[in-house]
Amino acid sequence: MDKPRIAVYKFSSCAGCQLQFINFESELLDMLGQIHISYFKEATSLVEDPPYDIGFIEGSVTCPHEEKKIKQAREDCKVLVAMGACACEGCINTLKNYRPIEEQVKRVYEHPEYIDTFDKAYGIDHFVDVDAYIHGCPVDRDELREFVVATLMAKKPFLRPHAVCVECKLNENECLLLRENGLCLGSVTRGGCGAVCPSWGRPCFGCRGPNVDANPEALVEIFRKKGYPDDEIRRRFQYFSGETPAFRKGAEACV
Amino acid sequence: MRNLYVPTKAVIEKIKTQTHDTKTFTIKPANGEKFDFEPGQFNMVSLLGYGEAPISISSSPDNKKTFDHTIRFVGSLTNTMEKHKEGSIVGIRGPYGSSWPVEEAKGKNVIFVAGGIGLAPLRPFIMQMFHDRDSYGKIQILYGARGTGEMLFTDEFNEWKKHSDTELHLTVDKLEEGEKWDHTVGVVTVLYDVAKLDPANTIAVICGPEIMMRFACRSLLKKGFYAPQIYLSLERRMKCGVGKCGHCQLGSKFVCKDGPVFRYDEAKEFHDTLL
Amino acid sequence: MEREAVILKKSKVNDWVNVMREDHTVYGPVKYKYDYHFKELEPGMEVTLEYTRSMIPPKKFLHPQEENLITYRRNDGMETTPTKFEQKQVILGVHPCDARAIEVYDEIFGGDLPDVYYWNRRNNTIIIAVTCTVPDENCFCMSLDESGPTLEKKGYDLLLTDIGDSYLVEVGSMEGSLLLQFEGLFEKATEEHMHAKDKSVEVTKMKVQRKIPDVPGLHDFLEHNYENEVWAKETKKCLSCGTCTLVCPTCFCYHVEDFNRFNLEDGNRVRIWDSCQLIDFAEVAMGENFRKDREARLKWRIYHKLAYWQEQFGTLGCTGCGRCIQYCPADIDMTEILAEIRGDKVHA
Numbered sequence: 001m002d003k004p005r006i007a008v009y010k011f012s013s014c015a016g017c018q019l020q021f022i023n024f025e026s027e028l029l030d031m032l033g034q035i036h037i038s039y040f041k042e043a044t045s046l047v048e049d050p051p052y053d054i055g056f057i058e059g060s061v062t063c064p065h066e067e068k069k070i071k072q073a074r075e076d077c078k079v080l081v082a083m084g085a086c087a088c089e090g091c092i093n094t095l096k097n098y099r100p101i102e103e104q105v106k107r108v109y110e111h112p113e114y115i116d117t118f119d120k121a122y123g124i125d126h127f128v129d130v131d132a133y134i135h136g137c138p139v140d141r142d143e144l145r146e147f148v149v150a151t152l153m154a155k156k157p158f159l160r161p162h163a164v165c166v167e168c169k170l171n172e173n174e175c176l177l178l179r180e181n182g183l184c185l186g187s188v189t190r191g192g193c194g195a196v197c198p199s200w201g202r203p204c205f206g207c208r209g210p211n212v213d214a215n216p217e218a219l220v221e222i223f224r225k226k227g228y229p230d231d232e233i234r235r236r237f238q239y240f241s242g243e244t245p246a247f248r249k250g251a252e253a254c255v
Numbered sequence: 256m257r258n259l260y261v262p263t264k265a266v267i268e269k270i271k272t273q274t275h276d277t278k279t280f281t282i283k284p285a286n287g288e289k290f291d292f293e294p295g296q297f298n299m300v301s302l303l304g305y306g307e308a309p310i311s312i313s314s315s316p317d318n319k320k321t322f323d324h325t326i327r328f329v330g331s332l333t334n335t336m337e338k339h340k341e342g343s344i345v346g347i348r349g350p351y352g353s354s355w356p357v358e359e360a361k362g363k364n365v366i367f368v369a370g371g372i373g374l375a376p377l378r379p380f381i382m383q384m385f386h387d388r389d390s391y392g393k394i395q396i397l398y399g400a401r402g403t404g405e406m407l408f409t410d411e412f413n414e415w416k417k418h419s420d421t422e423l424h425l426t427v428d429k430l431e432e433g434e435k436w437d438h439t440v441g442v443v444t445v446l447y448d449v450a451k452l453d454p455a456n457t458i459a460v461i462c463g464p465e466i467m468m469r470f471a472c473r474s475l476l477k478k479g480f481y482a483p484q485i486y487l488s489l490e491r492r493m494k495c496g497v498g499k500c501g502h503c504q505l506g507s508k509f510v511c512k513d514g515p516v517f518r519y520d521e522a523k524e525f526h527d528t529l530l
Numbered sequence: 531m532e533r534e535a536v537i538l539k540k541s542k543v544n545d546w547v548n549v550m551r552e553d554h555t556v557y558g559p560v561k562y563k564y565d566y567h568f569k570e571l572e573p574g575m576e577v578t579l580e581y582t583r584s585m586i587p588p589k590k591f592l593h594p595q596e597e598n599l600i601t602y603r604r605n606d607g608m609e610t611t612p613t614k615f616e617q618k619q620v621i622l623g624v625h626p627c628d629a630r631a632i633e634v635y636d637e638i639f640g641g642d643l644p645d646v647y648y649w650n651r652r653n654n655t656i657i658i659a660v661t662c663t664v665p666d667e668n669c670f671c672m673s674l675d676e677s678g679p680t681l682e683k684k685g686y687d688l689l690l691t692d693i694g695d696s697y698l699v700e701v702g703s704m705e706g707s708l709l710l711q712f713e714g715l716f717e718k719a720t721e722e723h724m725h726a727k728d729k730s731v732e733v734t735k736m737k738v739q740r741k742i743p744d745v746p747g748l749h750d751f752l753e754h755n756y757e758n759e760v761w762a763k764e765t766k767k768c769l770s771c772g773t774c775t776l777v778c779p780t781c782f783c784y785h786v787e788d789f790n791r792f793n794l795e796d797g798n799r800v801r802i803w804d805s806c807q808l809i810d811f812a813e814v815a816m817g818e819n820f821r822k823d824r825e826a827r828l829k830w831r832i833y834h835k836l837a838y839w840q841e842q843f844g845t846l847g848c849t850g851c852g853r854c855i856q857y858c859p860a861d862i863d864m865t866e867i868l869a870e871i872r873g874d875k876v877h878a
Contacts, residue, residue: 030792149790151491158787162808165771170595179564187769212810256646261610303602306788330815494786497643501783507841
């Protein structure tokens, strides 16, 4: 069988997710034994024409020309994968979604008149059908490997639908929510990251979006009991994944 | 101490297409040892790289050289099974679990109620009865499927009906437009009236989707059956098959070890079923 | 029967650990920032035997969070050797609640179909239990075993009890007694020391205030109250994060996954702790999920432990260690749920 032709696209993003491919380092040769890179600008200037078998999309869609580009990518790729928080949930690009756009453009750019941008930033599934999601900011390398390998083997990848708390307990992390009254979103955020932030003593920011049966209203109650003002809780829910239905519920539960 | 989790190598001897998404694999232990099982039991079928899944045995228990798995291709593991060829190697752990009431049924009439793929786990029991026909009373097999294309073992039905005092009643939920069908249309319980069920000296064994078993069992009660006359086979998530991984627990039972065959009076007391 | 016992001065505990370390891997409770964790005791580490509970129970040394079952090459067979133990592991400082949970594990992983990975670890494990002296408000061991903070004759290889400036060390097995063969560490115990232990235990028992009343009646009580409105109320609070089960000393459930490498040939079949509180725990291939509702999952944990376990394994699935209460971020507390259903006054 021919090796599947892979494309890796960049939209509004920091390029950290695609870097995870390159970070496979010692495994790169084995990986390249299984896939053919057709389009991956961060890795190679050689570009082959579409169609591609699998397109990995990094980045959110924030402006009209990106909308055109994502629709083209959808046409060019048999399987389209949202890779990382920007492509999945919009990530920190969605911070602009909660304030008037004119105000923000003025604040950032010297010549706002050159800026042609949407009022809001979106994950790519706002514009196109997406076949699979790999969450995280950036994506976790083990999960990326699991996804690529499982896809090549026509197998359902093991990507945890559970809360980050599971991996926190497996790692024996001390609970930041309980022990430090931290504003930790781990209990409503999809794990699979190995609880990387809490393992380094940082509360979960929810970059991976909600876990499958997240209960954000319950967490809002817990934060309130710990004395957090609603405004701060809402901002935490809106930090990385505010446009997901579950985190929106969390934000809306705050007055 | 034997390692429970090591699958035994087995060879696929024959593959037979049942429907558009279901095939029967005839499998033989690679070491040539005989394979003994009771009707109703299952194996953990193991494909390295893909994991394991509990799959019931669908062949006659008289055949100790090979056994059949009738597999519907619905997930990663079963889809990979579909790609296997005759001669391919698979891993097997088993047989595991409880069996249909083969002894208890002796001298009694037996009603089989099957839905879709649910005929597969019942087939070993049916075969066993045919093999030892005089030990049992009347056999009534009621089989329902979503459509005519979803029925398993159709090429054996004429053979089955030739056995003395054996009835086979078929129904499908729906017919395609213009499709010819000499049997009943409707859910499997419509066959209860067609077949004129008599609870006296009878046991009923049921296998199919859990929601179908719910209606099949409840309708039998309405026909005058008592719950202890009814047996059914439950499907639950299983990772080990040997009562360790915990997924299949219902009440104080492991479906893998204490089931999958339960008597209805016990099964209906469990929480978290559709029964 | 006379108890076989010696005395170990507290000042000599670290010396003892050091001599044991020559032939064993020794684990014990070590304080991190807030919680105690069972860690390998290395030179210079202070082991603390006066502690309330570790976050993760010592079960992890018998049924680790992740364990490789099979190393395979897909088209070229597999290797399935359970972890080799060059030396035995000593778990020092196991509380009675956790030691009882290990006895429960022995049932689960034993029986007609023993789990070789478990027994390979278990048979290479020496348990040095310690009578608990600092139970807190979450402990309710007394409701589940009348020996509460100590163990009676079984469940340990050695049992330490704080009797002031020394530990009384009781012997539970031959393997345990072999760890007392070191010169200059132990003194003979007298009747007086035994009395001191009994007194200390009595004092600790008084400190275990939390209770589950009528444990033998729990099965029927719970079955009668399956539809009680308390469950829906608690479900609203529950995050289904799995914490209560992951920190539980008797929870044993695991997931099995095949992890493959980029060459698509090599891989490992690994088991990982799982939890009945997680959404996909009871999901089957065709998408049917028999405990999709959060409430069904929340109830299942409590019903399994308190109503069904007895028939399954001959013991209860709870030892009253208090972890599920302490570590639940949503303050879900099964003892209070039971009290509320009973109509008892619930403390805030």
